[in-house]
Amino acid sequence: MDKLLLEVLNFLVASGKIDYADVRYRETFTEDIITSNNVLKNYNNHDDRGVGIRVLKDGCWGFASTSKFNDIDSLLKYANIAIEIAKQASYFQNHNSSNRIKLTKLTADQIIREGKYKTPIVIDPFKVTAKDKLNILFAVHENVKNKQGFKRIDGTMKFKKFHQFFYSSEGSRIENEIYLNDVSYTITVVEDGDFQSRTFFGIPKTAGFEWILAQPIVEDSTRLAEEALIKLKASKVTPAKRDLIILPSNLHLTIHESVGHPTELDRVLGWEANFAGTSFATPEKKGNFQYGSDIVNFRADNNLSGGLATIGFDDDGIPSKSFDIIKDGILVGYSTTRETAHLIGESESMGCNRADSYALMPINRIPNLSLMPGKKLLTLEELIADTEDAILIDGRGSFSIDQQRLNFQFGGDFFQEIKNGKIVGPLRDVTYQAISYEFWRSCDAICDQRFWQTHGTLNCGKGEPSQTQHMTHGASPARFRNISVGGA
Secondary structure (H helix, E strand, O other): OHHHHHHHHHHHHHHOOOOEEEEEEEEEEEEEEEEEOOEEEEEEEEEEEEEEEEEEEOOEEEEEEEOOOOOHHHHHHHHHHHHHHHHHHHHHHOOOHHHOOOOOOOOHHHOOOOEEEEOOOOOOHHHOOHHHHHHHHHHHHHHHOOOOOEEEEEEEEEEEEEEEEEEEOOOOEEEEEEEEEEEEEEEEEEEOOEEEEEEEEOOOEOOOOHHHHHOOOOOOHHHHHHHHHHHHOOEEOOOEEEEEEEOHHHHHHHHHHHHHHHHEHHHHOOOOOOOOOOOOOOHHHOOOOEOOOOOOOEEEEOOOOOOOOOOOEOOOOOEOOEEEEEEOOEEOOOEOOOOOHHHHOOOOOOOOEEOOOOOOOOEEOOOOEEEOOOOOOOOHHHHHHOOOEEEEEEOOOOEEEOOOOOEEEEOOOEEEEEEOOEEEEEEEOEEEEEEHHHHHHOEEEEOOHHHOEEEEEEEEEEOOOOEEEEEEEEEOOEEEEEEEEEEO
């Protein structure tokens, strides 16, 4: 494969018809397991592989891909198609030079001549039998099937591996080999004509099967079954303004939607307006807009250990980086690519260009993005004791946010009421609503590093054709003042 890719690249360069080119070979393996009680409901084991060819000519992209890559003639056919697409695009753009694509320049020492990254793993998940994986989910069912009110349990396990070679006309030669996994299940209970559920949200990571074995999958099921029953008897919340203490298991999705997407530079520039919207965090706000309170710091880190966007190099060949997006409450940066960075005066990409398949163009994606822990020592127990009247929120729930990423509503999985510094009982079906920047400005306390925890998103959809990506969001428990809450 190495020889074929280099032949294609040499052909593109020698043709004299391109200003830049890259060639990506990628093979992707996925395994999805879905169970209901102690029955396998669905099993999918899939792989695909192919070559994507991207060329830039006169400020326009041309892209073509193929799963037929065993001989050079087939690959050169698609290389010529990519050139022709760029040529035709340039013809239609020749009246509007402002729309032409430019890439940030790479110095000689920034070009990765020989780069390789592999997820550190102990146990290859694709060498573990389906039976051994199923037995973990079946053990959860065995543990809870006789619990009061138990009706059903629905479980999932997901595994993904991709192996990619990236070669560019600038001299990049990069290999990525990435593994990731996730596990979750939902316990549903029924009593007196009503039902509620409680979910085990595993922490998805780039890791081997050892991470599945390290999580308290079976151990937590007893507590979760009991909490599902508690939810049945919980009081409904009264709509009002309330303080919230939000755990990382819930806050990560709020981070994703209200900070991650609004600071993707392609969205900020309006490139996503047709499909997924724009952003209120426009470029003139950089360096002066108060996005959050002065204790709110968001840092992107695509070198984060186990991070879902920790892949070594992006699909522009840029090494993974760490950088600030919000510093002391002020918007200071965006996730960028070589295609977008220069449009806000930056000289280098932050390495956020990723495609979910060989067959699709890479696009600007959210990095591993985290709310940094508080700088003062603060436990969750101390935070609760310091709070007079609030709701404690755990786990993901429903969510909704507008096209500019301003107005949002989030639910959760488990809610407890706090009065006079103590948890006094459960609530049910709570939602909270806010304007993104007003929400983060209301944050007045964050627990310290000891309580910082990562969660992640495996199904972030974006682009036309639609693509799916994955990224991690870390946080410590945090308090937000005077937020609108209502019943779901």
